[in-house]
Amino acid sequence: MLRVAPTGPRHSTPNPSVCRGHRGQPGRDLDPWTVFPVSLQSEIGHSLLSPSQTQITGGSKVSRQHRSPDVHLNLNVRGLKQSATLAINERSAQLATEGKTVYRLGLGQSPFPVPQVVVDELKTNAHQKDYLPVRGLRELREAVADYHRRQQGIDLAGADVLIGPGSKELMFLLQLVYYGDLVIPTPSWVSYAPQARIVGRQIRWANTRLEDDWHLMPEDLDRLCGEDPSRPRIVILNYPSNPTGDSYTIDELKQLAKVARRYRVILLSDEIYGGIHHRGQHVSVARYYPEGTIISGGLSKWCGAGGWRLGTFAFPRSLRWLLDAMAVAASETYTSTSAPVQYAAIRAFRGGTGIERYLATSRRILRALGRYCYHTLKESGALVAQPVGGFYLFPDFSALREELAARGIDGSVALCERLLEETGAATLPGVEFGRPENELTLRLAYVDFDGARAMVAAENQYAGRELDGAFLEHYCPNVVQAMSALREWLMRGGQLGVSISCSSAYALRNASNSAETGCTS
Numbered sequence: 001m002l003r004v005a006p007t008g009p010r011h012s013t014p015n016p017s018v019c020r021g022h023r024g025q026p027g028r029d030l031d032p033w034t035v036f037p038v039s040l041q042s043e044i045g046h047s048l049l050s051p052s053q054t055q056i057t058g059g060s061k062v063s064r065q066h067r068s069p070d071v072h073l074n075l076n077v078r079g080l081k082q083s084a085t086l087a088i089n090e091r092s093a094q095l096a097t098e099g100k101t102v103y104r105l106g107l108g109q110s111p112f113p114v115p116q117v118v119v120d121e122l123k124t125n126a127h128q129k130d131y132l133p134v135r136g137l138r139e140l141r142e143a144v145a146d147y148h149r150r151q152q153g154i155d156l157a158g159a160d161v162l163i164g165p166g167s168k169e170l171m172f173l174l175q176l177v178y179y180g181d182l183v184i185p186t187p188s189w190v191s192y193a194p195q196a197r198i199v200g201r202q203i204r205w206a207n208t209r210l211e212d213d214w215h216l217m218p219e220d221l222d223r224l225c226g227e228d229p230s231r232p233r234i235v236i237l238n239y240p241s242n243p244t245g246d247s248y249t250i251d252e253l254k255q256l257a258k259v260a261r262r263y264r265v266i267l268l269s270d271e272i273y274g275g276i277h278h279r280g281q282h283v284s285v286a287r288y289y290p291e292g293t294i295i296s297g298g299l300s301k302w303c304g305a306g307g308w309r310l311g312t313f314a315f316p317r318s319l320r321w322l323l324d325a326m327a328v329a330a331s332e333t334y335t336s337t338s339a340p341v342q343y344a345a346i347r348a349f350r351g352g353t354g355i356e357r358y359l360a361t362s363r364r365i366l367r368a369l370g371r372y373c374y375h376t377l378k379e380s381g382a383l384v385a386q387p388v389g390g391f392y393l394f395p396d397f398s399a400l401r402e403e404l405a406a407r408g409i410d411g412s413v414a415l416c417e418r419l420l421e422e423t424g425a426a427t428l429p430g431v432e433f434g435r436p437e438n439e440l441t442l443r444l445a446y447v448d449f450d451g452a453r454a455m456v457a458a459e460n461q462y463a464g465r466e467l468d469g470a471f472l473e474h475y476c477p478n479v480v481q482a483m484s485a486l487r488e489w490l491m492r493g494g495q496l497g498v499s500i501s502c503s504s505a506y507a508l509r510n511a512s513n514s515a516e517t518g519c520t521s
Ligand SMILES: Cc1ncc(COP(=O)(O)O)c(C=O)c1O
Pocket: 108, 165, 166, 167, 168, 169, 189, 238, 242, 270, 272, 297, 298, 299, 300, 306, 309, 310, 311
């Protein structure tokens, strides 16, 4: 039996249809220690009754002194859900354990293993047990500064770098210590806005358009900042982008830098996917607005080490005060980043031929697969930007709105739920990325393949050869099958009138052709 204590005056009342007294009158006649059958436990659920209101007693009464503490949650976190990306991963795992076929295109995790030299370095340093300096190991900070100097020609020293347990944590600390609005272009990665909400910062969404490939346009940023020119702001720019896979041209970066300088905003340049620009041509906006740009990066994506939790922030000297404040907050929260991981990260950021080869192979595979997915989506009637980096696509199915509406699909949540149920493809709805609910967009992460196996094949049987359709079918079968299933599902309305197998074959051919010709948007 489950015993339910009465609701206190300061708590929200449980659902009256559940919380009934003996005579069935909502909210009335409720015996303070009404006994509900255990079967009601799941029906009531944690969302309706707080821990303090629920006591499983095995039939005997509990004294009031032994009730657990009341629920007093910070208003900023009330109602926030677990990160959408982690939730889809758990849901996919659940469906898989039920024996269903699930294509894991939801969570954006690198499919590739950590480079062996970096793994070896971690093993060698497993004995490192001391707390390290809060800002990070000196050699690592220098290696990161040198990495940015090498890659981008940006003048940085080790003292300008802050190491943290993931760039996500560093972004959170930044928002905590800086007092200003957060400007987020939409669509954008799912965690920027919840972090701002937790800290209690104002969010300004900067709309972008599909016809601009979802790029933030300088004139839109100018308009937004011009409304209150001296207001303190952090503007987020993420490229290659999660969720679109696209990036900015040099000219666009220069224009955006001009606006950022005009309003003296802090530009948080999230370049976590910079290392896996498909052609190795990532350019940082810090080149054009050095005095106000923080470059955010880490090991998670280009080095396949998301679970190691190591992120980096590189500051211009003019923002040292911000680095200092973040270091103070870090010293009172996580203390320092894992010591063995920091030692191993030095090896990763120093680079060298082994790492260059690893990167070249990762990029080759992602480029071929990204092109294949892009062409399949386009032929299925989606509007989608051509990917140039990372491992995401953000198709818009508004051209199929009528056909989808006829199937009861009128927004991104319904779109993703039906896709998961009817094809097994797990994706994330556009609404999670700040898009309107009724927009038919979703994010697809083309990472459901064995990256280690694909790398070996690309470096051996396919050395010096293009990664063609046969390669993708053999080494990335889940992604290829998911795309076919998606295409077939979209065409079920019979609107496109194209043979699936023909078109899929076309997309597979096209993937390798465009990878060869190197067309980028
Ligand atoms: C755009 C973007 N920024 C930042 C992060 C956080 O990366 P990490 O905390 O692993 O460094 C992610 C992770 O998925 C991301 O997609």
